[in-house]
């Protein structure tokens with residue numbers, strides 16, 4: 001368990017700007033764009049909008065959760081495919097669904113340490129372009145054939161392959177240690193914590209309602225760019241296409257469970273969908289922001305990552321990470337004007353909220369005498385979340401940071417807490433300060 005140290009040494013990391021593509025159901029408008037295409041398109045537009053000369057950027061931290069074998073280092077590739085100078089160094093990160101939280105905290109660390117003044121952090125995911133593998137026997141045969149000199153030996157390498165060996169293999173959806181998919185793990189959490197189907201559907205309904213209202217009120221204007229849709233480039237995608245303005249609790253209640261067809265409660269409606277998209281932010285020092293004459297959207301105040309045993313409740317990481325991040329921030333849950341929890345599944349959010357408020361959980365799992373507390377629903381995921389907006393794995397964290405800081409600005413709020421659960425039973429939590437909050 002990480003220590004809860006409260007000191008916050010070093011320079012204050014400011015978030016100056018950010019942008020995302022629309023989040024689009026995979027197999028749809030972005031089906032012909034790879035993650036690096038999406039990342040480069042986004043970063044070029046962000047560079048044009050951020051008001052910072054390209055020569056000022058020191059580094060890029062960028063992530064992708066399901067990487068393409070054709071692009072092993074998406075961060076550097078993003079530099080090379082954009083207007084950034086070729087001498088901008090870059091590294092790729094992955095922390096499953098918390099990948100662009102990791103990119104943001106890496107960037108903030110570089111600023112805090114004084115190693116960099118301007119860092120671009122984000123992530124892109126194309127689940128339309130997920131790599132498909134050859135089976136082990138077929139892969140061995142292909143390698144054998146490539147090494148063979150004579151045609152007859154090349155042909156012989158394929159002898160003995162069965163029809164099954166020729167079947168393409170998709171990326172693993174199961175956790176290697178538990179053998180359960182994310183959906184099955186969320187189903188287990190719903191059962192253990194007694195989260196009803198009705199409660200999940202109501203939560204999913206609210207996610208859509210709030211996201212639809214946010215779009216209608218123009219609250220996402222300025223943070224979502226337009227992307228020309230290949231291959232003809234005659235159409236433009238300018239809006240998330242998963243948000244359902246017309247969904248109802250009744251329509252959600254009609255959907256069949258997906259991960260446990262007989263007894264389950266998790267459906268396509270109360271899960272985050274498979275999504276394509278990209279998001280990024282620009283992180284600088286407070287001094288650099290002043291020198292550039294730009295007003296920050298806000299600041300990174302503190303963060304924490306935590307992990308639990310995957311055979312326990314796989315997606316409960318936020319309940320472990322949030323208390324540590326708040327301790328490091330020197331703040332409590334009550335001080336938060338906004339809380340944004342990544343919605344992998346409604347059951348996962350509701351399970352984490354239950355743990356936040358549980359004395360038993362605090363005592364037994366965290367060794368703390370008091371629970372973290374209840375979250376006022378009026379402050380939670382106020383503009384919807386990943387269920388309605390979609391979840392391009394590596395882009396979600398940057399989307400949350402950007403949207404939360406903009407909302408904090410609209411409300412003149414001081415502090416916000418962000419949490420993300422991630423594969424491997426990891427949890428991430430980030431405490432952000434609004435532009436006028438004191439450090």
Ligand SMILES: CC(C)(COP(=O)(O)OP(=O)(O)OC[C@H]1O[C@@H](n2cnc3c(N)ncnc32)[C@H](O)[C@@H]1OP(=O)(O)O)[C@@H](O)C(=O)NCCC(=O)NCCS
Nearest residue numbers: 097182183244247251252258267268269271272273274344
């Ligand atoms: C749950 C999952 C399997 C569903 O995939 P899918 O079957 O392609 O989902 P669809 O969007 O086609 O939805 C299925 C049906 O539900 C309906 N539906 C989905 N959301 C709805 C809503 N909010 N209201 C009403 N109907 C809805 C769709 O219209 C569709 O109906 P149809 O079959 O009549 O066309 C997929 O989204 C998934 O795997 N999600 C989890 C991803 C994951 O594990 N992420 C990691 C966690 S961080």
